[in-house]
Amino acid sequence: MEDDKLEEEEGAIEYVSYGGEHHLPLIMNLVDQELSEPYSIFTYRYFVYLWPNLSFLAFHKGKCIGTVVCKMGEHRNTFRGYIAMLVVLKPYRGKGIATELVTRSIKVMMESGCEEVTLEAEVTNNGALALYGRLGFVRAKRLFRYYLNGVDAFRLKLLFPRPELSSGRFIIENEDMPQESERHQ
Amino acid sequence: MTQDDDGSKAPSPINQSIIPSGDQTVWTDVSSLLQSACTDLWDGELIHGENFNLFAAMSALEIMDPKMDSGIVCRYYSLDEAIENGAAPIPVSSDKTDDVQCIIDIMDHLLACEATWHKGHSLAQTVFSCIYLLRLERTSSHALLYSYCRVTRATCNAVVSAVSEARTHEEEDIFTMTYGLPLKGDGDEKCVSMLHAVDETISRQLRACKAPSSSKKRVLEDIEPLQTNPDLEEGYCTAVLCRLRFRKHFHHVITCMRRPQGRGFELARKHIATCLSELECILKSVVFIRSNCVCGSYEDEIDDRTTASGRQPIGFDPTLNSRLCAPTPPRAIKIVSWKKAIEYFQKLLHDLDIICSYPLDPLFEGVLNFVTEFQKFKPDLVARAHLQLLLVQDGKLYGRDPVFAVICKGAALPEVAKNHDIQNNEFILQLGQLVLTSLKILCTNSAWQRRKLGKIIQDWRILYLQLELAFRKDYGEVPSTSNDENISIKISKHILVWVEEQTYWIALRFLLLGFELELYSPNDYCMVYWYIYVVSIKLAEKTHLKLMSNNDNARRKGKKKKDNLKDAAKDYQFPPVVLLLQCQIYLAEGLTMMLAALRNQDKAIKVLGPFNTEQERFFQHFELLQKACIPDQMSYLSFSESTNHARFSTLHMFNYFKDALKIAKELKSSFSGNPDRLAELRRIEQVAEHNAIALNLICRLGTLDPSLKVYFEYSHHSHFATAVVKRS
Numbered sequence: 012m013e014d015d016k017l018e019e020e021e022g023a024i025e026y027v028s029y030g031g032e033h034h035l036p037l038i039m040n041l042v043d044q045e046l047s048e049p050y051s052i053f054t055y056r057y058f059v060y061l062w063p064n065l066s067f068l069a070f071h072k073g074k075c076i077g078t079v080v081c082k083m084g085e086h087r088n089t090f091r092g093y094i095a096m097l098v099v100l101k102p103y104r105g106k107g108i109a110t111e112l113v114t115r116s117i118k119v120m121m122e123s124g125c126e127e128v129t130l131e132a133e134v135t136n137n138g139a140l141a142l143y144g145r146l147g148f149v150r151a152k153r154l155f156r157y158y159l160n161g162v163d164a165f166r167l168k169l170l171f172p173r174p175e176l177s178s179g180r181f182i183i184e185n186e187d188m189p190q191e192s193e194r195h196q
Numbered sequence: 197m198t199q200d201d202d203g204s205k206a207p208s209p210i211n212q213s214i215i216p217s218g219d220q221t222v223w224t225d226v227s228s229l230l231q232s233a234c235t236d237l238w239d240g241e242l243i244h245g246e247n248f249n250l251f252a253a254m255s256a257l258e259i260m261d262p263k264m265d266s267g268i269v270c271r272y273y274s275l276d277e278a279i280e281n282g283a284a285p286i287p288v289s290s291d292k293t294d295d296v297q298c299i300i301d302i303m304d305h306l307l308a309c310e311a312t313w314h315k316g317h318s319l320a321q322t323v324f325s326c327i328y329l330l331r332l333e334r335t336s337s338h339a340l341l342y343s344y345c346r347v348t349r350a351t352c353n354a355v356v357s358a359v360s361e362a363r364t365h366e367e368e369d370i371f372t373m374t375y376g377l378p379l380k381g382d383g384d385e386k387c388v389s390m391l392h393a394v395d396e397t398i399s400r401q402l403r404a405c406k407a408p409s410s411s412k413k414r415v416l417e418d419i420e421p422l423q424t425n426p427d428l429e430e431g432y433c434t435a436v437l438c439r440l441r442f443r444k445h446f447h448h449v450i451t452c453m454r455r456p457q458g459r460g461f462e463l464a465r466k467h468i469a470t471c472l473s474e475l476e477c478i479l480k481s482v483v484f485i486r487s488n489c490v491c492g493s494y495e496d497e498i499d500d501r502t503t504a505s506g507r508q509p510i511g512f513d514p515t516l517n518s519r520l521c522a523p524t525p526p527r528a529i530k531i532v533s534w535k536k537a538i539e540y541f542q543k544l545l546h547d548l549d550i551i552c553s554y555p556l557d558p559l560f561e562g563v564l565n566f567v568t569e570f571q572k573f574k575p576d577l578v579a580r581a582h583l584q585l586l587l588v589q590d591g592k593l594y595g596r597d598p599v600f601a602v603i604c605k606g607a608a609l610p611e612v613a614k615n616h617d618i619q620n621n622e623f624i625l626q627l628g629q630l631v632l633t634s635l636k637i638l639c640t641n642s643a644w645q646r647r648k649l650g651k652i653i654q655d656w657r658i659l660y661l662q663l664e665l666a667f668r669k670d671y672g673e674v675p676s677t678s679n680d681e682n683i684s685i686k687i688s689k690h691i692l693v694w695v696e697e698q699t700y701w702i703a704l705r706f707l708l709l710g711f712e713l714e715l716y717s718p719n720d721y722c723m724v725y726w727y728i729y730v731v732s733i734k735l736a737e738k739t740h741l742k743l744m745s746n747n748d749n750a751r752r753k754g755k756k757k758k759d760n761l762k763d764a765a766k767d768y769q770f771p772p773v774v775l776l777l778q779c780q781i782y783l784a785e786g787l788t789m790m791l792a793a794l795r796n797q798d799k800a801i802k803v804l805g806p807f808n809t810e811q812e813r814f815f816q817h818f819e820l821l822q823k824a825c826i827p828d829q830m831s832y833l834s835f836s837e838s839t840n841h842a843r844f845s846t847l848h849m850f851n852y853f854k855d856a857l858k859i860a861k862e863l864k865s866s867f868s869g870n871p872d873r874l875a876e877l878r879r880i881e882q883v884a885e886h887n888a889i890a891l892n893l894i895c896r897l898g899t900l901d902p903s904l905k906v907y908f909e910y911s912h913h914s915h916f917a918t919a920v921v922k923r924s
Binding site for chain 1: 248249250252253254256257258261316317641642643644646647713714715716717720804805806807808809811812813815816817
């Protein structure tokens with residue numbers, strides 16, 4: 012009984028895809044509040060204008076309480092999705108909202124032909140690391156003092172199943188890899 | 197640009213004085229143009245061009261946003277304005293006693309700034325937040341302040357040059373960024389003698405204070421006291437002296453360590469010892485300093501401060517230089533506390549001491565062991581840069597041993613080989629470069645190191661294939677062992693084995709670094725240990741092959757004497773290095789099978805995400821090794837084939853952990869002179885012992901008792917897990 016009541020009080024969470032200019036200040040507010048890195052308005056515009064279908068917002072009683080911002084594109088011969096920002100307000104955490112947001116983005120990436128999805132997370136951000144771990148992300152690299160605040164990051168990667176993997180054969184790639192620009196991929 | 201005849205009449209007088217109009221250009225008022233442009237594009241709007249990428253978006257800064265705009269004026273427009281406003285007076289205080297205390301505060305804060313810089317912040321926002329340092333010549337009338345600042349500057353300069361030369365600074369390019377800073381000064385090479393003179397004067401004064409009172413008066417007349425209160429003179433002299441001397445000897449340490457081929461190491465060690473004892477004195481001086489400062493703070497509060505006294509130092513402003521930083525948003529800088537700064541320098545000196553006491557092992561294997569042992573102490577950038585400068589100088593090991601000679605020695609070839617023509621072979625030259633590059637990579641921080649090793653492993657593999665091809669072309673099919681094989685064939689055979697050994701060594705290091713960097717999650721442990729197991733087997737195989745071929749001659753003679761092959765085989769002992777690897781192989785295999793049985797029998801939670809399977813996880817973890825075919829023929833299929841059938845009912849028949857334990861115990865006598873190896877053996881013993889018990893318990897009770905929970909800890913070894921069995 013008690014639980015039902017609470018549920019009712021809380022109300023349902025509504026998820027919407029990025030719908031235009033009116034959503035931009037909502038996203039910016041959330042991210043500015045919760046993430047350590049400072050982003051200019053151009054960074055937000057870069058993402059939501061080019062990939063509006065990969066950005067989602069979560070509302071509770073009309074208030075925006077969570078958002079995910081992503082991109083996708085060619086990266087060294089792979090078509091790769093990238094999760095740039097994921098935020099859920101503190102009182103709303105632990106209810107699976109972030110998982111739902113990010114799952115929606117990943118599904119669109121998968122349907123759009125992405126081979127993998129990557130992102131960076133602070134090594135101290137246990138909540139995010141656990142969330143992505145459950146979704147099948149692997150810690151591919153550690154990036155030394157990646158953030159402006161001096162904290163290391165993990166590069167997380169989710170590889171989608173693909174046919175050529177099952178053959179178990181690989182060819183040595185003789186490639187002179189260019190220096191990665193890890194911070195701005 | 198539109199030419200406006202009227203406009204040219206009334207240009208702003210300021211503009212005209214700065215940049216005059218030229219033949220093609222003229223000053224014009226564009227206010228109205230801007231005004232109309234402003235109505236076209238609103239604040240925050242963006243014209244999206246083809247080339248506008250994420251980098252461009254991220255590089256855009258919002259002016260007047262303190263989080264992003266590093267040019268925002270905080271207190272002063274310029275250094276001159278700060279000085280005019282009295283931000284860095286000389287003397288710091290008109291009261292001589294207070295002046296000395298203020299100088300000590302400046303010294304302490306500078307040390308904290310220096311440690312913060314070494315820890316990865318910009319020089320501009322740390323050490324060069326000191327206004328005195330930014331205008332050093334201003335302080336020349338104040339010998340104490342002048343000499344201290346000058347030696348600090350000279351040391352920073354020496355450290356910058358060491359780190360930039362080593363190019364070990366990885367992503368920390370911020371470290372060597374000195375643009376616009378007065379880092380180099382004429383005559384800075386004399387900074388030590390200047391400091392020495394000040395040291396002499398204060399030492400004399402200190403001796404005078406300590407002298408019996410009868411002679412005191414006479415001596416005091418000769419020298420000017422440091423400050424005006426005779427009761428405090430001794431304390432202040434002592435506090436200042438240890439700070440000066442630390443600087444002097446630290447400067448010596450850095451210069452001695454730069455001498456080629458480690459020739460300055462013995463002397464450097466003496467200076468390191470002095471530095472450490474002066475740091476002790478500095479720590480002790482806190483009692484005197486705090487008893488004379490009215491700070492009004494609690495002890496624990498003072499511990500977070502950047503000075504011994506707990507006071508704010510005079511003459512620092514980190515915002516003055518923020519415009520000199522790279523075109524990135526200003527980094528939030530918290531200067532480390534004075535206590536932490538001293539701890540940092542103690543650690544740095546200990547790390548440098550390890551480098552200075554290294555006997556420059558001519559054997560490549562010894563170099564690798566030294567570097568990995570050294571890295572276990574998690575040395576910071578400055579220490580790692582010095583290690584790298586020692587290892588690779590002028591394209592030679594230690595600036596002394598030509599790479600080909602090092603390879604020959606490593607590959608257990610006779611002395612004559614190192615002069616062989618083969619060293620001019622194109623691929624052998626490439627191999628030499630690869631060896632040096634790999635050594636440099638091993639000196640970098642673990643995160644960077646793992647990424648670079650993952651890439652260079654491809655180069656090792658490719659070079660192996662190229663060498664094999666080249667040798668076959670030059671010397672034909674390598675015949676099976678013959679007594680009178682020619683030296684060229686011998687060299688090529690040995691080198692090929694050696695290259696493979698190094699390749700597997702790097703692969704293993706790549707895998708093990710994943711533990712240190714926390715890249716593996718418990719659901720991946722099984723495949724990680726399996727990979728460690730297959731790579732270790734290859735490594736042991738190659739190492740054994742190398743050592744065996746070395747002993748060929750010796751053993752042949754032995755066989756002739758005994759004339760009994762069977763006996764020889766029975767007597768044959770595996771070399772200790774190979775047996776140590778065998779221990780690790782058993783541990784890795786044991787852990788793989790235990791984890792696989794847990795997985796197969798539902799004792800461990802299988803984490804399956806909604807988007808992919810274990811196979812994708814496998815490929816992601818080992819992609820770089822798989823691409824380089826390390827080891828050959830090993831794939832996800834091999835992993836699942838060897839682990840899918842693991843069951844507790846059959847596991848108890850194998851004695852992985854017991855076998856590891858047995859070998860580890862026997863091996864101790866072989867490594868009696870090697871404390872690092874002995875420590876490793878002890879750790880292996882502990883893991884093996886605990887896991888043997890745990891495995892036994894699970895095998896007996898596991899399937900019957902559903903409340904039994906198994907998890908893994910790294911309590912005994914940094915990368916071999918210990919199983920813990922508990923009833924939930």
